[in-house]
Amino acid sequence: MEYELDKALKDMSIEDDKPIVLARGIALTKDQFQFFFDSESELTTVLETGAWTFNDWSITLERWVEKPPDDYLKIIPIWIRLRNIPVNFNTADTIKEIAAHIGQVSLVAFDPLKPLSKGYVRVKVLFDVNKPLKNFRELQIPSGEVINIGVEYERIRRRCYQCQRLTHDRE
Template identity: 30%
Template sequence: MVDVLWDEIQNLELGQDYPTLFIPNEAYVMVEDRNRLSLIARPLLPRVQNFNAVINALPRAWGLTAHVHGRILDATYVQLLFQTEIYLLSVQRREVWLFNNWFVASQRWEAAPSLNFVTTIDLWVQMRGIPILYVFEKTELEIAQELGEIISLDFHDATSTQIAYIRVRVRFGITDRLRFFQRITFESGETALIRFQYERLRRICSCFRFTHNLNYYPYRQRFQSIDRERAVFRDSVLRSSFNSQSQMTDSSLQVPLHPPPRVPSSGDAITSGIMRVLEVGESSRGVQDGESHNNMNLGESSKRKNLVILQRDKESRQHKQQETEQRMGGILKPPKKR
């Protein structure tokens, strides 16, 4: 039976040898003209950027809800089709766009896309800290080229009205690490620390990339088994509970193996809440007997108390009986049987 099944699996025809289906040019001649007015967008963090929400939110942010139609292409890209080229160009001029505080890279549709299609993102960067003696177009270009491909420089000596920072548009790869500081040295020997501030940047991973966050860090060392990873996760949760006073409970700390030693004091008998009963001659006993009496448990104290009470009742009855005998001349009636 097994051999028969194996032969049938080997002889399966999955369609690879079927004749090729030919589609005439008339079937897709209008496709290029329609897709020409579209943007191919790529959410950089799909785990927190729902694609259906992206194609609904972006046209609303552009103010073009009635003029843009969005659709999902696959697990990586979405397509946004515009009715006119004017709307398309106006959106491109205002890039880059965000959804859920993470970037959405976009590029105009191409009939024959290249290998690096939608793998870059253009950001405006503010360069701060350039000494005033060196504020010049060539200086800014020298500094900005260390970041990436320069698209444009928003600075002109004759027309710029402020030099607190210089804006430059740089093209970054979506997997590149962002740089926030750069120390430079001029030929005169003067040094300066340049700070880079990225416009519209909301969130970033601890490794300075904007394609993932710490919860989905791709460069983290993977564990060999899922059980091991879960154990480490539980351990990290417990550690965070220990470090947070607001989450600390009575069961968060370990119970000591032995109770702490009890230091006796003279006021233990008063603060214990149990009335101490002294026997005959007990007041003349040493301090050691008193301390041993304080260390008796509650059950023995209750037992001793009951015995003392019974003894007192017996002595009281005998005392009354003696008084009655003296009053009646020493002749007593036998007690009544109960």
């Protein structure tokens, strides 16, 4: 009976199933890799997700092109959170204007008909990795008052402590 049970369990085993391979890659240089995807949808999902990290360092990902432009692998899509926008200026145009000083705006997740229950507005920008990350931007309102707008970068963990850039680290 024990033998029959063991045989039945072995027959039900999925040991013959091979693992699913989502991406394969090769090293091009010491700091550049090329990944291969099995489908266009997998590639699109990876590219549209935003910032990716390895060992807490940001990774710039772009679709391979035969003749890359000058800014190739220097732009990273990231979601930012803008905080402390005065309620009277909480409009899509103002949000885009503030975010445009951080990077090229690709999407504003703002609905003026919904309350800002989380205290921030999310904006997806294309960020130049050679620029420093800034934790706030100054906004001068028509009265002349200058207000600090807080900026948070989603999924960005490590940066240089001296110059705030993503490309290197100095203690």
